[in-house]
Amino acid sequence: MLENEISKVIVNAAFQVHSNLGPGLLESAYEHALLYELQQTGLNVERQVELPLIYKKVELNCGYRIDLWVERLVIVELKTVEKFDPLHVAQLLTYLKLTDNHLGLL
Structure with missing residues (x-):
């Protein structure tokens, strides 16, 4: 599977998690649910x-x-915030650079 195909699966899974759990939980709860x-x-x-x-x-x-x-191709950085900060984007870009990956989801 290519990065774009993987990202579609990830986004669909993230919507499933959010639909089932809703807002207000710790980042680790969403992380475990998305992993599952x-x-x-x-x-x-x-x-x-x-x-x-x-x-x-x-x-x-x-x-x-x-x-x-x-799949060692797509990095997912979870955040439970109302608004992304430029620091969150910088963190993901750093991880992409350090892994030589091309696609990350925040």
């Missing part, structure tokens, strides 16, 4: 993947973690 929904589709999904920073050929664990990494 995506696993039901047969996709390979990793949760809370540590993402080291490579600096001068040295691996540094700076605390970066990908919420959900689907």
Whole structure:
């Protein structure tokens, strides 16, 4: 499956989760529910993947973690906020750069 096809599955699963749970829960609750929904589709999904920073050929664990990494092609960063902050977008762009992925969903 290509990134765009995977992203459609992710968006549909996210709508399922939101329709069933509604607003107001912790980010981790939505993360677990979305993980479940995506696993039901047969996709390979990793949760809370540590993402080291490579600096001068040295691996540094700076605390970066990908919420959900689907098929190692699409990064999903969950946020339970009323409005996205530019910092949220920057975080996702950084994760894309560090993984050489091309598609992320916020």
